[in-house]
Amino acid sequence: MQQRTFDRISVIGLGYIGLPTAAMFASRKVEVIGVDVNAQAVETINRGEVHIVEPDLDMVVHAAVHEGYLRATTETETADAFLIAVPTPFKGDNHEPDLSFIEAASKAIAPVLKAGNLVVLESTAPVGATEAMAGWLAEARPDLSFPQDVRENSDIRIAHCPERVLPGKVMQELITNDRVIGGMTRRCSDMAADLYRTFVTGECVVASGPRVAEMAKLTENSFRDVNIAFANELSMICDRLDMDVWELIRLANRHPRVNILQPGPGVGGHCIAVDPWFIVASAPAEARLIAMAREVNDAKPGRVLDKVRAAIGAHLSQNPDRTAREVTVAIYGLAFKPDIDDLRESPALDIARRIAAEHVGPLRIVEPNVRALPEGLGAATLVPLEDAEAEVHVMLVDHKDFKTTPRPEGQIVDARGVWG
Known part of the structure; x- marks a missing residue:
């Protein structure tokens, strides 16, 4: 035809x-x-x-x-x-x-x-x-x-x-x-x-029919969300057991039938962070695993924020003559994934806003894909990578520009495994 x-x-x-x-x-x-x-x-x-x-x-x-x-x-x-x-x-x-x-x-x-x-x-x-x-x-x-x-x-x-x-x-x-x-x-x-x-x-x-086409898209993104939740849950377990989650996943993935995804600061974007809830809304009693994965991933920004607080505290313990107002925090990345400008449902942006709301010292943000900072970041300044001098460095998005950056001096919170 x-x-x-x-x-x-x-x-x-x-x-x-x-x-x-x-x-x-x-x-x-x-x-x-x-x-x-x-x-x-x-x-x-x-x-x-x-x-x-x-x-x-x-x-x-x-x-x-x-x-x-x-x-x-x-x-x-x-x-x-x-x-x-x-x-x-x-x-x-x-x-x-x-x-x-x-x-x-x-x-x-x-x-x-x-x-x-x-x-x-x-x-x-x-x-x-x-x-x-x-x-x-x-x-x-x-x-x-x-x-x-x-x-x-x-x-x-x-x-x-x-x-x-x-x-x-x-x-x-x-x-x-x-x-x-x-x-x-x-x-x-x-x-x-x-x-x-x-x-x-x-x-x-x-x-x-249209219903199965709608469900197919929701299923694709829910599949990824569940697998990311497994990686994020492993990262939290490794924190508790004092292990390197990146090493753990690298070793486990040597099995020919295992392919664990990489953990991060959460899940963002207008697809993976949203679509699973559409399935949950349609069948809440049955979509228990999908709902739990969403809860795991939504909780991850809070765990990263706890690490930032601990890093600031560690710096102050090592430098008792300084105050929190004298501690500069540098944040690397705001987008919901690498090498794009899309901030929708971004866990990195959520973390940055929460840091801005409670940290009293200078806050520098490196995000090469935006020209201006979004609302909700207080007095934070947008700086190029070479100006990210700070006592605490928080890696949230593994943009390509960041992957070749040497590990900086100071306290490190690396949610993407860029600095090892």
């Missing part, structure tokens, strides 16, 4: 996933309309520039804008296909999924929908979110038919296709990674698969 073509695609949400996806379609000479509520981001993109850090993204966006294939706006416009890539945060502190951004995006595109359109939810979301989106669209457009009512012959096709990319390698993995597609009907799935084949060289794998 001949692959469908799409003349105009609209991407709703121009963040870390939406903008690279929009740029990828535009690079294939498809007209793309990017929509975002952030007027400053829209203005930046329309200049051919980017507002996020991702290797190669700036070049692709610049070319697509100046060749006329990519344009950003704050208002929705007609298109053949709509991709929704908006945030799915929590409601308050109880880890309840917040679908308000998806609902708002659905209501924004509803007035411009026409028969034959495809709507794809790319946002990582709890099980049932795609069906909820279809419901909001149907409520707003009773003049159109939707797959939950008419099934195969509906006016509008609905599918879920979660992103599965690694920050720092997004432009590569958008092309080469397999895509899981869960349409509300087989025709919905086939149409969505044709859309992604515009640039995807990996396989477009059709799931039995």
Whole structure:
């Protein structure tokens, strides 16, 4: 069967996933309309520039804008296909999924929908979110038919296709990674698969429905979270037993069927730190291991903070003529993973803010991927690596610039094993 073509695609949400996806379609000479509520981001993109850090993204966006294939706006416009890539945060502190951004995006595109359109939810979301989106669209457009009512012959096709990319390698993995597609009907799935084949060289794998596609993405990130929790728990056990966790894992991994991940200061980002809670919310009585892994990883920043307090105390014990106000603390890294500027759900940022709130002395922060410090860091100063002179050094993110840095003098808190 001949692959469908799409003349105009609209991407709703121009963040870390939406903008690279929009740029990828535009690079294939498809007209793309990017929509975002952030007027400053829209203005930046329309200049051919980017507002996020991702290797190669700036070049692709610049070319697509100046060749006329990519344009950003704050208002929705007609298109053949709509991709929704908006945030799915929590409601308050109880880890309840917040679908308000998806609902708002659905209501924004509803007035411009026409028969034959495809709507794809790319946002990582709890099980049932795609069906909820279809419901909001149907409520707003009773003049159109939707797959939950008419099934195969509906006016509008609905599918879920979660992103599965690694920050720092997004432009590569958008092309080469397999895509899981869960349409509300087989025709919905086939149409969505044709859309992604515009640039995807990996396989477009059709799931039995949107719910299993939603669960597949949540499962992928929960798997990693559970394995990271095992490594983080080992690090805490090694602290108690006075062992080097890095040596322990290195030795254990010599077994041909063991591959323990590396511990860290916690888990961050808008995927691994968030998605497992969506599974827990759907089946709290059954998701006991997943919930416990989340609790282990969420507790890790507190353990790192305890080590920082102990390091400051050790320095003061060795220098009884000094006070805490004279102790400089240097923090290395704020991002949630190496070599990116993404601070979402970052345990490093959480630790830095907690240090800033209680440490009375100077605080220097080295984060080569940001131009200014975020809020909540008090009087801390952003400094280049060569200016990180301090009595206490706290390694939180193993950016490539840090890996060749000699072990500094003073007290060391190394949550990433950079300095051994």
